[in-house]
Amino acid sequence: METKIFTADTVKDAAALLKAGELVAFPTETVYGLGADATNESAVRKVYAAKGRPSDNPLIVTVADVATVERFATITPAARKLMDRFWPGSLTIILPIKPGALSPVVTGGLQTAAFRNPANALTRELIAESGNPIVGPSANLSGKPSPTTAAHVMHDMKGRIAGILDDGPAKVGVESTIIDMSTDTPTILRPGAVDEEMLEPVVGTVASDKHKVGAGETPKAPGMKYKHYAPDAQVVIVDHEVDFPAAIAWATASGHDFGVLATDPVLKGLDDTLTTYSLGKDLQAATANLFAGLRYFDLHPTVKVVLAEGFVAEGLGAAYMNRLEKSAGGEHFSPKAAQ
Incomplete structure (x- = not known):
């Protein structure tokens, strides 16, 4: 067609x-x-x-x-x-x-x-x-x-x-x-x-309503039951800007190619050899650019992990984190676990 x-x-x-x-x-x-x-x-x-x-x-x-x-x-x-x-x-x-x-x-x-x-x-x-x-x-x-x-x-x-x-x-x-x-x-x-x-x-x-819909339950709205918004790579949410150096060190040590999906303040000063996508300057820009950023990494098939910036889940941040959580399957970076 x-x-x-x-x-x-x-x-x-x-x-x-x-x-x-x-x-x-x-x-x-x-x-x-x-x-x-x-x-x-x-x-x-x-x-x-x-x-x-x-x-x-x-x-x-x-x-x-x-x-x-x-x-x-x-x-x-x-x-x-x-x-x-x-x-x-x-x-x-x-x-x-x-x-x-x-x-x-x-x-x-x-x-x-x-x-x-x-x-x-x-x-x-x-x-x-x-x-x-x-x-x-x-x-x-x-x-x-x-x-x-x-x-x-x-x-x-x-x-x-x-x-x-x-x-x-x-x-x-x-x-x-x-x-x-x-x-x-x-x-x-x-x-x-x-x-x-x-x-x-x-x-x-x-x-x-934040509950997950069960296997035998029909959701009343889209996006309540199935995994959504997922690129081919595994998304890992980095909840705090100060945790990015540790997350990058962890991802580097894993031996896998990885990318960084974050706002300009986080990306500033990172190694320019990293595969990155800018979400813009703030939460509003990040929300508008989130899906385009997730799609960007599908154009880089060698990237196996995407470190994605998290925000406080309030106001517009609740919408952003709802989509990012589903994209990551709930996977968050833990500085203590990475040590």
């Missing part, structure tokens, strides 16, 4: 492919998504096949407006407040769906679905032009780092999907916050750029 690139001038052509049951990747402010008509079960099944995604991992339904959500779900007053405050934007909202409104292939067999209205005008135009909401998982092979550019999508999906709508690099860099509004207490199932401090003035107390 030829994978075509579309732009703002050819968005109607991309929408025509969606109407025909084909897959088209699309840009958002967070990462690139993989779109298919959410009302076309055979098209949705193509998404699972293209990604190699487990079928019990539910898909986000991406919409152009709130009115579309009303076709499929019951919007509670609290959920509507969130939509009024944060949509379009980086917040995905789980709601109870109307009986038979969406295929179990979309929902993972649950009676809830996750809805998102992205802050990318070109994608909202694509959805509106196609006439139906689209499913929108990240447009990468399952388990790999999410794509933040059209080039990343092409790397993973060339020949697997019909097209990619290119609108430049994603600005946020990690997927949207997911909040479950089908429960008594609103619960964050995946942290993102919209954090608890931003949500609580709108809906009151917000819980954070």
